[in-house]
Amino acid sequence: MSTISSRCAACKYLRRRCPPDCIFSPYFPSNDPQRFACVHRIYGASNVGKMIQQTPTQMRAQVADSLYFESRCRIQDPVYGCVGIISLLHLQIHNAESELAKVKAQIAFLNSDANREPSFRPQLEGASNVNNLWSAQSSVEQHQIGSSTTHGPLAFM
Amino acid sequence: MSSSSSYNSPCAACKFLRRKCMPGCIFAPYFPPEEPQKFTNVHKIFGASNVTKLLNELPPHQREDAVNSLAYEAEARVRDPVYGCVGAISFLQRQVQRLQKELETANADLIRYACNGIPSSAAIPGSNNPVQPVTLRQRAAPLEFGGVGRPIGNEGGGAFYQAPLPPYPYPYPPLPWNDNFGGDFNGGGGGGSM
Numbered sequence: 001m002s003t004i005s006s007r008c009a010a011c012k013y014l015r016r017r018c019p020p021d022c023i024f025s026p027y028f029p030s031n032d033p034q035r036f037a038c039v040h041r042i043y044g045a046s047n048v049g050k051m052i053q054q055t056p057t058q059m060r061a062q063v064a065d066s067l068y069f070e071s072r073c074r075i076q077d078p079v080y081g082c083v084g085i086i087s088l089l090h091l092q093i094h095n096a097e098s099e100l101a102k103v104k105a106q107i108a109f110l111n112s113d114a115n116r117e118p119s120f121r122p123q124l125e126g127a128s129n130v131n132n133l134w135s136a137q138s139s140v141e142q143h144q145i146g147s148s149t150t151h152g153p154l155a156f157m
Numbered sequence: 158m159s160s161s162s163s164y165n166s167p168c169a170a171c172k173f174l175r176r177k178c179m180p181g182c183i184f185a186p187y188f189p190p191e192e193p194q195k196f197t198n199v200h201k202i203f204g205a206s207n208v209t210k211l212l213n214e215l216p217p218h219q220r221e222d223a224v225n226s227l228a229y230e231a232e233a234r235v236r237d238p239v240y241g242c243v244g245a246i247s248f249l250q251r252q253v254q255r256l257q258k259e260l261e262t263a264n265a266d267l268i269r270y271a272c273n274g275i276p277s278s279a280a281i282p283g284s285n286n287p288v289q290p291v292t293l294r295q296r297a298a299p300l301e302f303g304g305v306g307r308p309i310g311n312e313g314g315g316a317f318y319q320a321p322l323p324p325y326p327y328p329y330p331p332l333p334w335n336d337n338f339g340g341d342f343n344g345g346g347g348g349g350s351m
Contacts, residue, residue, distance in 0.1 A: 047202065047203065047207075051238065054238065066241050074211075078215060079215065079223045080222065081226050081230060083230060089252075089253060093252050100259055107270055154229075
């Protein structure tokens with residue numbers, strides 16, 4: 001006894017009746033048609049239905065959400081999809097680790113100076129180290145992922 | 158790129174689909190017969206016809222990268238049917254956040270050392286203060302899960318994403334990924350060059 005207005009977004013998209021046990025309806029509500037359109041475009045209705053069906057009920061919402069996220073990434077970036085994001089995160093981690101190493105080296109330097117000569121004050125030298133740190137950081141910030149042959153999005157694979 | 162059909166050896170896709178591998182087969186350059194699992198995964202998750210559509214929408218020089226990233230996603234989904242690549246993204250985001258906190262703490266320590274090591278009468282040329290106030294500039298902004306933004310500075314296919322959508326409160330999934338995530342997959346068998 002489904003009325004047209006109670007069809008889920010998937011059944012509306014597929015132009016079919018929405019049965020009471022529709023596999024899609026809990027995860028593709030009618031008020032968000034874009035959500036199903038995205039996953040359908042990348043995975044197809046039958047693959048999405050299979051993936052949801054094969055998952056325990058309590059995890060199905062996460063499946064639908066992650067499929068939606070990945071399909072949106074793929075629509076935005078047809079070449080790399082969410083793999084581009086993974087690549088970016090690897091780069092961010094690499095940059096943050098480099099920065100951290102530099103800062104720790106600076107701390108070790110200042111610490112060793114302080115321990116070596118109590119009267120020795122790394123005045124301008126200490127300040128210039130801080131300034132050097134920031135210019136090193138800004139040069140790292142200018143690194144971009146993109147069409148570089150050595151650091152493209154799939155370089156981590 | 159080799160054409161498998163010219164050696165009478167069907168590509169992995171046509172072998173899987175049990176059809177003749179014709180000259181000009183769209184799959185042949187990217188699914189060699191030596192890597193059957195690559196197409197098996199891609200077909201299982203995306204389906205051959207969806208992959209064909211995706212590839213047809215791309216210029217030829219981008220197709221190899223597209224296939225390799227699809228293979229990567231497909232393998233991630235096979236390994237983790239609930240979260241797929243999103244599990245890895247969550248894991249890596251947490252690493253970024255942890256490192257940013259460590260960096261903030263280390264920078265604060267550095268400033269304390271620098272301030273303690275410089276008497277207040279010392280002057281830096283061009284500055285009124287012995288130590289410049291430090292702010293973290295352009296922190297690596299973690300991508301908020303559930304957000305897919307517009308790419309900015311899109312150059313040659315690589316994109317930097319900002320997250321316009323609110324973060325999605327995923328519970329921390331059991332992680333099939335280890336710290337070497339990214340090196341465990343063989344989805345890049347095509348040897349993508351960019």
